Amino acid sequence: MDRTQARGLVVLLSAAWLAVVAPPAAAERIASKAEAPAASRAADLARVSDVVARDHVAQALAAHGLTAQQIEERLVRLSDDDLHRLAANLDQVQAAGNVPNYIWILLGILLAVTIVAAVF
Amino acid sequence: MGGRRAARLAALALAMLSGCVSLAPRSRTPSPEARVIPGVPLTVFEQDRCGPGSLSMVLRAHGDTASARDLEAVLPEAPGRGVLSVDMLIAARQRGFDAALVTGTAETVRGELAAGRPAILMLRLLDAPGARRDIYHYVVVDGFDTPRGLCRFQFGDGKARWARLESLEGSWKPAGHVLLVVWSLADTDAAIARALALESQGRLEEADALYREVLVVRPESVRTWVNLGNVAADLGRRAESETAYRRALAIAPDDRDALNNLAWLLLGEGTRLEEAETLATKAASQPGADRPLALDTLGRIQLARGRCPEAAGTFREALGAEGLPDATRAGLRDALRQAGECRPR
Numbered sequence: 001m002d003r004t005q006a007r008g009l010v011v012l013l014s015a016a017w018l019a020v021v022a023p024p025a026a027a028e029r030i031a032s033k034a035e036a037p038a039a040s041r042a043a044d045l046a047r048v049s050d051v052v053a054r055d056h057v058a059q060a061l062a063a064h065g066l067t068a069q070q071i072e073e074r075l076v077r078l079s080d081d082d083l084h085r086l087a088a089n090l091d092q093v094q095a096a097g098n099v100p101n102y103i104w105i106l107l108g109i110l111l112a113v114t115i116v117a118a119v120f
Numbered sequence: 121m122g123g124r125r126a127a128r129l130a131a132l133a134l135a136m137l138s139g140c141v142s143l144a145p146r147s148r149t150p151s152p153e154a155r156v157i158p159g160v161p162l163t164v165f166e167q168d169r170c171g172p173g174s175l176s177m178v179l180r181a182h183g184d185t186a187s188a189r190d191l192e193a194v195l196p197e198a199p200g201r202g203v204l205s206v207d208m209l210i211a212a213r214q215r216g217f218d219a220a221l222v223t224g225t226a227e228t229v230r231g232e233l234a235a236g237r238p239a240i241l242m243l244r245l246l247d248a249p250g251a252r253r254d255i256y257h258y259v260v261v262d263g264f265d266t267p268r269g270l271c272r273f274q275f276g277d278g279k280a281r282w283a284r285l286e287s288l289e290g291s292w293k294p295a296g297h298v299l300l301v302v303w304s305l306a307d308t309d310a311a312i313a314r315a316l317a318l319e320s321q322g323r324l325e326e327a328d329a330l331y332r333e334v335l336v337v338r339p340e341s342v343r344t345w346v347n348l349g350n351v352a353a354d355l356g357r358r359a360e361s362e363t364a365y366r367r368a369l370a371i372a373p374d375d376r377d378a379l380n381n382l383a384w385l386l387l388g389e390g391t392r393l394e395e396a397e398t399l400a401t402k403a404a405s406q407p408g409a410d411r412p413l414a415l416d417t418l419g420r421i422q423l424a425r426g427r428c429p430e431a432a433g434t435f436r437e438a439l440g441a442e443g444l445p446d447a448t449r450a451g452l453r454d455a456l457r458q459a460g461e462c463r464p465r
Contacts, residue, residue, distance in 0.1 A: 028416055032347035090296070
């Protein structure tokens with residue numbers, strides 16, 4: 001078989017392979033779209049697959065004194081991504097506000113000690 | 121008490137104060153270029169209710185009418201007192217906003233402010249001995265001064281404090297740099313529209329970044345996951361594309377776009393045709409404008425698996441649809457011709 005015949009055979013085999021196996025190259029994908037109004041904005045996001053992240057966040061919430069039911073009520077409203085982000089940075093699971101009264105008493109005592117020290 | 125002993129006690133007290141208590145920063149003078157987001161008046165948080173107070177301020181900037189008192193009803197007090205960051209997030213979503221708790225940076229804060237959105241930071245004001253006795257506080261950041269590198273903070277005492285974000289680092293870091301970002305639905309929809317425009321202009325990296333930004337605040341957006349998968353596929357990042365389509369399907373298992381496009385991706389890969397066919401069959405079983413495209417994908421998978429007559433039937437069915445774009449019709453005819461020429465395996 002000379003070179004020309006060999007090349008012809010390669011072309012023929014390639015064409016046969018394409019006809020039998022390969023799909024046409026121009027398959028179309030469904031294009032990107034805008035969000036439909038109010039689409040898929042479910043209040044309940046209980047589709048959690050990241051069980052580890054879920055457990056970590058649950059433990060952090062439990063550390064704040066929440067009951068199992070209170071924890072569950074929150075977890076179902078968080079997405080996988082929410083849980084993943086929080087689990088990666090559990091310092092973010094905190095409660096803020098409502099400064100307890102003892103803090104003012106403590107600060108008052110400290111202030112009094114400072115004044116006493118300044119006077120004497 | 122002897123003078124020396126009292127002095128030692130005082131020194132100790134001062135050391136404790138300086139080490140454990142973070143005070144609000146001293147306000148600096150902003151430049152004339154400083155900008156404050158409209159609709160965020162200086163506010164006093166009633167009885168240090170910084171959770172409902174700060175959330176009300178942010179929501180009102182987006183046009184919501186909820187007062188701090190209204191929000192108190194939906195923001196449960198945590199057993200150890202205060203309002204949990206997670207509850208702030210949930211409450212914002214319940215009011216109809218897109219929201220997220222993110223690890224904030226100077227860039228994130230600047231980005232939110234530049235887009236006209238105030239945000240909420242949580243700061244640790246007191247590092248008290250013992251578990252869960254630290255005192256945390258929500259503050260609102262609602263203005264910026266680019267020339268002087270300042271942001272405007274509201275601590276809830278009715279005063280505006282212009283300060284560098286870095287000046288809060290000591291109290292923000294212990295709270296994990298948590299930042300509650302809140303977007304109106306219109307903001308998010310507009311961001312998706314901008315990302316679509318970028319995608320159509322071929323600015324794929326920018327579109328990718330913007331879709332990801334959207335998914336932070338609207339993680340359940342099936343459309344955005346599919347769009348992100350499309351961009352990743354166009355960028356040649358097949359694994360990322362597959363992950364994005366699968367995330368869409370985890371939220372909406374019957375979503376035709378996600379089913380079809382994942383099948384399309386697997387067809388291109390060529391090694392998981394059985395799964396591709398299952399997905400495409402499900403996509404093609406649903407009525408609607410894009411059904412011919414799903415049939416197209418299914419037919420090509422059948423062809424790739426050597427089921428030529430079946431593929432030809434699928435292409436014929438797709439060609440029977442009305443109103444097909446010329447390019448789609450031409451592609452289907454070409455595929456039908458190939459199905460006619462192929463030999464079944």
